[in-house]
Amino acid sequence: MSAGKQLKPTESELEILRVLWEKGPSTVREVHEILEQSKDAGYTTTLKLMQIMHEKGLLQRDASSKTHIYAAAVSQENTQRQLLDKMIDTVFNGSASQLVLQALGNHKSSKEELEKIKEYLNEIEKQQRK
Amino acid sequence: MSAGKQLKPTESELEILRVLWEKGPSTVREVHEILEQSKDAGYTTTLKLMQIMHEKGLLQRDASSKTHIYAAAVSQENTQRQLLDKMIDTVFNGSASQLVLQALGNHKSSKEELEKIKEYLNEIEKQQRK
DNA sequence: ATTTGTTTACGAAGATATTCGTATATTCAT
DNA sequence: ATGAATATACGAATATCTTCGTAAACAAAT
Numbered sequence: 001m002s003a004g005k006q007l008k009p010t011e012s013e014l015e016i017l018r019v020l021w022e023k024g025p026s027t028v029r030e031v032h033e034i035l036e037q038s039k040d041a042g043y044t045t046t047l048k049l050m051q052i053m054h055e056k057g058l059l060q061r062d063a064s065s066k067t068h069i070y071a072a073a074v075s076q077e078n079t080q081r082q083l084l085d086k087m088i089d090t091v092f093n094g095s096a097s098q099l100v101l102q103a104l105g106n107h108k109s110s111k112e113e114l115e116k117i118k119e120y121l122n123e124i125e126k127q128q129r130k
Numbered sequence: 131m132s133a134g135k136q137l138k139p140t141e142s143e144l145e146i147l148r149v150l151w152e153k154g155p156s157t158v159r160e161v162h163e164i165l166e167q168s169k170d171a172g173y174t175t176t177l178k179l180m181q182i183m184h185e186k187g188l189l190q191r192d193a194s195s196k197t198h199i200y201a202a203a204v205s206q207e208n209t210q211r212q213l214l215d216k217m218i219d220t221v222f223n224g225s226a227s228q229l230v231l232q233a234l235g236n237h238k239s240s241k242e243e244l245e246k247i248k249e250y251l252n253e254i255e256k257q258q259r260k
Numbered sequence: 261a262t263t264t265g266t267t268t269a270c271g272a273a274g275a276t277a278t279t280c281g282t283a284t285a286t287t288c289a290t
Numbered sequence: 291a292t293g294a295a296t297a298t299a300c301g302a303a304t305a306t307c308t309t310c311g312t313a314a315a316c317a318a319a320t
Contacts, residue, residue: 096237100230107226175309
């Protein structure tokens with residue numbers, strides 16, 4: 001009951017989540033100063049976004065001190081999975097492996113990364129054989 | 131010059147593109163009847179969307195007969211790549227292999243698909259060794 | 261030729277996302 | 291305590307996306 005399914009963050013919200021995942025709990029100003037480096041928006045814009053995200057349950061905040069501290073309330077992994085699943089569904093017609101082939105084809109991956117992927121594939125196949 | 135970089139289709143636009151990729155050039159009504167199966171929207175909504183997509187250059191149309199025939203003006207592959215690249219960038223911090231691992235982890239892939247992926251990995255590694 | 265049905269064109273309402281101006285509250289240094 | 295700096299709260303303007311009502315154009319059947 002009341003599973004509280006996570007709702008999809010918007011573009012701007014994702015930018016904020018990325019900062020918080022990276023830097024951990026932060027003030028609006030801290031987040032804003034990071035965002036300013038790549039885009040230009042006013043301080044109150046960032047503030048408003050983070051307030052909305054808090055209402056939506058995407059962020060939690062500690063309001064005990066005057067300057068509130070915000071933290072991501074959703075995990076990076078869950079969010080990645082959620083967005084990825086949706087993309088597989090709506091863009092790749094449900095075929096995860098088709099997406100994988102595209103991803104591998106168009107991006108340089110290091111030898112180590114490729115090895116990791118291969119190992120993972122072997123594991124999956126072992127599982128399947130059982 | 132005027133490279134005409136493809137702009138990102140919206141959610142609804144993607145639904146329409148998927149129909150056209152699948153069925154080839156079609157009338158608004160044909161597209162609409164497919165969409166109706168999964169969502170409910172009026173006919174003129176579909177029409178309007180397709181007209182806008184035409185203006186944007188996402189669709190081309192043959193208006194020689196009374197009933198116009200629309201076709202995708204962007205390829206499925208290019209669009210997939212575009213959206214995938216963006217996701218790798220904004221959701222997976224630029225790491226394609228991290229996305230691949232997530233995708234493989236959370237989705238059942240057939241043995242054949244996994245084999246195909248492994249072959250592909252081997253090829254990539256061969257290339258790298260040269 | 262008139263009716264009936266289907267199509268496109270147009271404009272605008274509704275919904276959601278983004279942006280920011282301004283007011284109010286709080287803190288801190290003087 | 292007063293002023294300067296910084297924070298939050300609130301409301302609204304703007305932009306974008308989605309939806310649909312209505313009118314005009316056209317085609318086919320009667």
